[in-house]
Amino acid sequence: MRRAREDGGQASVELVLVLPLVMILLLAVAQVGLLVRDQILVVHAAREAAREAAVDPAAEAPRRAAVASSSLNDSRLTVTSTQRGAAGSRVRVEVAYRTSSAVPLLGAAVGNLTLRASATMRVER
Numbered sequence: 052m053r054r055a056r057e058d059g060g061q062a063s064v065e066l067v068l069v070l071p072l073v074m075i076l077l078l079a080v081a082q083v084g085l086l087v088r089d090q091i092l093v094v095h096a097a098r099e100a101a102r103e104a105a106v107d108p109a110a111e112a113p114r115r116a117a118v119a120s121s122s123l124n125d126s127r128l129t130v131t132s133t134q135r136g137a138a139g140s141r142v143r144v145e146v147a148y149r150t151s152s153a154v155p156l157l158g159a160a161v162g163n164l165t166l167r168a169s170a171t172m173r174v175e176r
Contacts, residue, residue: 075156082154082161089150092121094168096128097146101170104132104142113144123148138176145169 096117103116114130117123129147136142148166152158 078154078157082152082157085152085154086150086164086166089123089148090166090168092123093146093148093166094170096121096123096130096148097144097168097170100130100132100146101142101144101172104135104144105172105174108135117144117146124151127151135174138174140174141171142174143169143171 099120100113100117104113113132114128117128117130118125127149130144132144133142146168150164150166152161152163154161
């Protein structure tokens with residue numbers, strides 16, 4: 052019986068060539084997942100801030116509600132709102148959040164992005 056030609060080390064070489072690409076792909080998926088999570092939190096913070104602005108006339112109420120409603124870093128969070136009018140008018144709140152990338156390698160390439168969301172609510176008594 053004749054022995055098949057040995058492929059001594061070919062699989063190892065292929066693994067060494069492909070493994071960095073697979074790792075970069077996994078890190079990219081993790082980075083996108085973190086960005087999507089932060090965007091969802093920013094939208095939720097905007098909605099909560101608009102709700103608070105609609106019911107509380109205090110100027111700092113929208114920011115307080117946005118910070119309390121999510122796990123976002125409050126030093127990176129900016130909350131702006133339009134002037135609150137009489138009952139029945141609308142108040143608009145905009146939230147901006149500068150993300151920080153914690154994923155190795157790709158984080159430095161992506162850098163800090165600013166995620167934005169806005170919400171509008173009817174002012175209540």
